[in-house]
Amino acid sequence: MEMLDSDHYRAASPCVDDEKSTSLVSICVATYNRQHFLDEFLGRIAAFERLNYELVISDNASDDRTPQVVHKWQPHLRSLYYFRQDRTLTAPENVCAACNAARGDYIFNISDDDMPIEDGLLAAKRTLDGDPSCAAAYGSWFICDDNFETVFHCIGYGPEPTRVQSDQLLEMYYRYWTVELPMFRRAIYQRHTMGYSPELPLDFHAAARFISYGNLAFIPDLVAKIRSHAGQESRELYGSRLLDAYQADYELFLSEVPGLKTPEVVAAFLHKSIKTYLIAVGRALGHGKFLEAHRMMKKALAYRIAGVRQMAIAFEKAHGPKVLAEYMFELCRLNRQIKRVVLEHSIQTEDLKPLIEKRLGDIVALRLVTKDELLRLPPDEAELVITRDLETMERRLTIPGANPAKHRCLDDIVDVCSVF
Amino acid sequence: MFRISECDNCRQSKNMSGLALPQKSPFVSICVSTDNGQHSLDEFLERLAGFDRLDYELVISDNALQSRTEQVVLNWSSYLKALTYLRQEETLSPPENVCAACNAARGDYIFHIAHDARLIEDGLLAAKRILDDDQTCAAVYGSYNVCGHNFDTIQHRIDYSSVPMRIRQGQQLEMYRRLRSVELPMFRRTIYQRHMMGHARQFPLEFYAAGRFLHYGDLLFIPDITANIRRHSEQGSENIFEGRMLQERLTDYEMFLNEVPGLETANMIAAYLEKCIDTYLTAMEQAVRHGRFLEAHRILKRALAYRIDGIQSVAITFEKNHLANVLAAYVFELHRLHPSIGRIILQRSMRADELKPLIERKLGNRISVLLMTKDTLMSLPPNESDMVIVTDSETMHRRLLTLGANPAKHRSLDDIVDACSVF
Numbered sequence: 001m002e003m004l005d006s007d008h009y010r011a012a013s014p015c016v017d018d019e020k021s022t023s024l025v026s027i028c029v030a031t032y033n034r035q036h037f038l039d040e041f042l043g044r045i046a047a048f049e050r051l052n053y054e055l056v057i058s059d060n061a062s063d064d065r066t067p068q069v070v071h072k073w074q075p076h077l078r079s080l081y082y083f084r085q086d087r088t089l090t091a092p093e094n095v096c097a098a099c100n101a102a103r104g105d106y107i108f109n110i111s112d113d114d115m116p117i118e119d120g121l122l123a124a125k126r127t128l129d130g131d132p133s134c135a136a137a138y139g140s141w142f143i144c145d146d147n148f149e150t151v152f153h154c155i156g157y158g159p160e161p162t163r164v165q166s167d168q169l170l171e172m173y174y175r176y177w178t179v180e181l182p183m184f185r186r187a188i189y190q191r192h193t194m195g196y197s198p199e200l201p202l203d204f205h206a207a208a209r210f211i212s213y214g215n216l217a218f219i220p221d222l223v224a225k226i227r228s229h230a231g232q233e234s235r236e237l238y239g240s241r242l243l244d245a246y247q248a249d250y251e252l253f254l255s256e257v258p259g260l261k262t263p264e265v266v267a268a269f270l271h272k273s274i275k276t277y278l279i280a281v282g283r284a285l286g287h288g289k290f291l292e293a294h295r296m297m298k299k300a301l302a303y304r305i306a307g308v309r310q311m312a313i314a315f316e317k318a319h320g321p322k323v324l325a326e327y328m329f330e331l332c333r334l335n336r337q338i339k340r341v342v343l344e345h346s347i348q349t350e351d352l353k354p355l356i357e358k359r360l361g362d363i364v365a366l367r368l369v370t371k372d373e374l375l376r377l378p379p380d381e382a383e384l385v386i387t388r389d390l391e392t393m394e395r396r397l398t399i400p401g402a403n404p405a406k407h408r409c410l411d412d413i414v415d416v417c418s419v420f
Numbered sequence: 421m422f423r424i425s426e427c428d429n430c431r432q433s434k435n436m437s438g439l440a441l442p443q444k445s446p447f448v449s450i451c452v453s454t455d456n457g458q459h460s461l462d463e464f465l466e467r468l469a470g471f472d473r474l475d476y477e478l479v480i481s482d483n484a485l486q487s488r489t490e491q492v493v494l495n496w497s498s499y500l501k502a503l504t505y506l507r508q509e510e511t512l513s514p515p516e517n518v519c520a521a522c523n524a525a526r527g528d529y530i531f532h533i534a535h536d537a538r539l540i541e542d543g544l545l546a547a548k549r550i551l552d553d554d555q556t557c558a559a560v561y562g563s564y565n566v567c568g569h570n571f572d573t574i575q576h577r578i579d580y581s582s583v584p585m586r587i588r589q590g591q592q593l594e595m596y597r598r599l600r601s602v603e604l605p606m607f608r609r610t611i612y613q614r615h616m617m618g619h620a621r622q623f624p625l626e627f628y629a630a631g632r633f634l635h636y637g638d639l640l641f642i643p644d645i646t647a648n649i650r651r652h653s654e655q656g657s658e659n660i661f662e663g664r665m666l667q668e669r670l671t672d673y674e675m676f677l678n679e680v681p682g683l684e685t686a687n688m689i690a691a692y693l694e695k696c697i698d699t700y701l702t703a704m705e706q707a708v709r710h711g712r713f714l715e716a717h718r719i720l721k722r723a724l725a726y727r728i729d730g731i732q733s734v735a736i737t738f739e740k741n742h743l744a745n746v747l748a749a750y751v752f753e754l755h756r757l758h759p760s761i762g763r764i765i766l767q768r769s770m771r772a773d774e775l776k777p778l779i780e781r782k783l784g785n786r787i788s789v790l791l792m793t794k795d796t797l798m799s800l801p802p803n804e805s806d807m808v809i810v811t812d813s814e815t816m817h818r819r820l821l822t823l824g825a826n827p828a829k830h831r832s833l834d835d836i837v838d839a840c841s842v843f
Contacts, residue, residue: 097758
């Protein structure tokens with residue numbers, strides 16, 4: 001099959017959409033090694049009959065069949081600009097690359113695994129066409145399962161179209177958890193935003209930049225269905241890089257709001273930050289990352305804000321044993337010489353046993369022994385011994401050859417795994 | 421792999437089963453997490469092999485990378501007093517690897533250090549002596565020197581105090597405010613292994629760890645030098661302008677403050693912000709030092725968001741000294757994100773004249789930067805491999821309208837200056 005050039009542009013003849021508008025939407029897509037998602041995505045775009053669009057694809061030096069997939073769909077796309085990076089950029093940089101290369105009147109950036117909805121895009125475009133004072137239009141969107149069959153969440157900004165003016169920025173920030181998937185004027189993006197920003201996908205900071213050049217429209221029309229699947233970095237909010245990107249977004253947004261005083265900035269930042277930590281707790285739990293969840297909860301607790309303590313109590317009640325099991329697993333993971341965890345028998349360890357076994361999997365065995373047995377058991381470097389209390393641990397360490405690095409006591413572990 | 425080497429007079433040779441070490445006196449676990457740094461590890465081990473007074477075991481966690489690390493360790497094993505060598509089966513994150521080393525320690529005290537640093541035996545002995553003699557002391561922080569790559573120059577000395585200084589429970593906030601960082605402690609192994617989340621990503625041990633130590637005893641800051649630290653650009657501590665590193669710092673402050681009893685929200689926030697802004701400004705300076713002007717710009721904007729006295733003047737100075745570099749970095753990024761750009765064409769102006777050499781320096785020989793007058797520019801036919809930067813938006817619009825050029829390959833310098841301003 002013929003390959004596309006690394007920088008390939010195929011322009012369509014000027015098109016008038018069914019609303020007699022000649023304005024052009026650049027649908028910008030950053031892609032990397034996701035030929036199957038991209039294939040599906042391009043098939044959907046190829047079926048668009050009314051929207052006047054160009055598709056801009058920045059291929060992040062994929063080493064799969066991405067160029068062939070694009071080539072396959074090229075004849076069916078109204079207008080295509082495909083270019084390939086020489087070397088792999090970060091994901092936000094690749095989004096910037098696509099948006100920087102757009103030549104339409106408006107930009108709509110979307111991920112290659114999502115489903116843009118033509119009716120919604122037409123509604124957003126109509127809003128921008130009809131009002132030059134509007135800088136960006138935010139449609140609603142759904143978060144769906146892998147096959148777009150089940151809708152997990154509807155992200156909407158209200159049943160009626162709403163306008164946000166420059167003096168309502170802070171109100172918007174408090175009202176909406178997120179402001180994503182805008183269709184915005186290309187000129188504002190390319191002229192007035194720092195294209196390199198790692199805060200992409202465009203969020204509050206971008207909204208503040210847009211509002212410096214016009215108002216924002218929030219419309220009820222559905223512009224996209226977003227696929228939720230494992231491996232999306234956006235789901236790993238507990239990761240340091242992503243968490244920092246969120247917090248940077250809040251700060252950069254607040255730096256753009258005129259007339260704020262320090263206490264207002266701090267209150268606004270914490271409002272979103274703590275909520276972000278709590279959402280990160282939920283995401284970490286969803287991914288079975290109990291120590292990450294524990295860490296996020298402690299970060300949220302640090303501020304002594306009303307309500308967080310109750311959540312922490314509920315967290316500990318619901319997930320405390322899993323945190324313990326995860327802690328023990330980590331001890332083994334960081335020292336692969338350990339082949340067996342020997343746990344002193346107690347009511348608590350009896351309850352914990354299935355959880356720990358599940359977490360340890362097949363690599364490390366778990367054995368429950370009585371205190372007497374434990375005190376007679378000869379030291380073995382392949383064992384991690386967890387006694388019930390400190391006294392027993394200290395007694396066991398008097399056995400010649402017992403390695404203190406391979407001994408822990410459950411009381412200590414429970415204490416260290418508590419969020420309080 | 422696990423191995424205990426030939427030991428000195430207080431420990432005996434052990435086989436692979438790793439029997440416990442008979443002890444006459446307390447000893448220090450020097451914990452080192454290593455990855456691919458075989459040359460610096462070789463130097464490190466050579467130096468350690470020369471220690472004849474400190475009673476120690478060396479614990480190395482080798483991060484499963486392809487290198488000669490294991491061979492280097494074996495070469496030195498017979499010269500070291502006691503050695504535990506762990507080779508990971510899969511690559512861990514650097515903080516996890518640090519935890520792996522500290523978790524495997526069996527000494528009375530732990531001293532964790534990077535393998536590219538230089539230990540000072542006298543300082544370690546001074547720290548150990550304090551822990552030996554004072555059971556109420558949980559950790560001892562010696563001073564250290566930050567040196568050039570070959571340890572031939574001392575760039576600065578991290579000195580906590582000219583005389584020994586003791587911090588007790590109740591004084592942790594005072595310590596947090598007074599000291600910029602609290603690093604390189606020698607601490608009781610049992611506190612670490614029993615009472616700390618070994619998985620913590622706040623390594624190197626900082627405020628959060630100090631807060632945990634304080635639960636179980638006092639902290640002592642001593643003027644004795646325990647190590648010379650090599651400064652190089654790959655160090656995490658040299659790259660705190662990167663999101664992940666910055667977030668780790670901020671997490672450290674939060675986790676520390678979470679442990680301070682009786683702190684109310686307002687005081688907590690004040691303490692957090694104080695360090696947070698200080699960290700942003702340090703990150704900004706580091707970014708400038710590394711020539712990462714867009715990162716510096718971004719972090720300064722984050723600091724400015726809080727409208728705290730003094731930051732505005734820092735920002736004015738930044739803009740005065742570095743705006744041209746920020747602009748050049750911005751133009752460079754435009755090129756970097758679009759591989760098909762072969763030339764950058766700047767409309768001649770005083771600012772463009774000033775920018776040209778800076779942009780050229782960033783671009784190297786990869787693409788050419790041309791200066792053109794407005795008239796030449798208005799008659800230059802569009803070319804997809806050109807990025808055209810005119811002086812103002814009016815000229816840009818005229819060029820786009822007259823020549824039907826690609827708007828994505830056009831910018832105006834006025835707009836770029838505006839986007840690159842921190843205000």
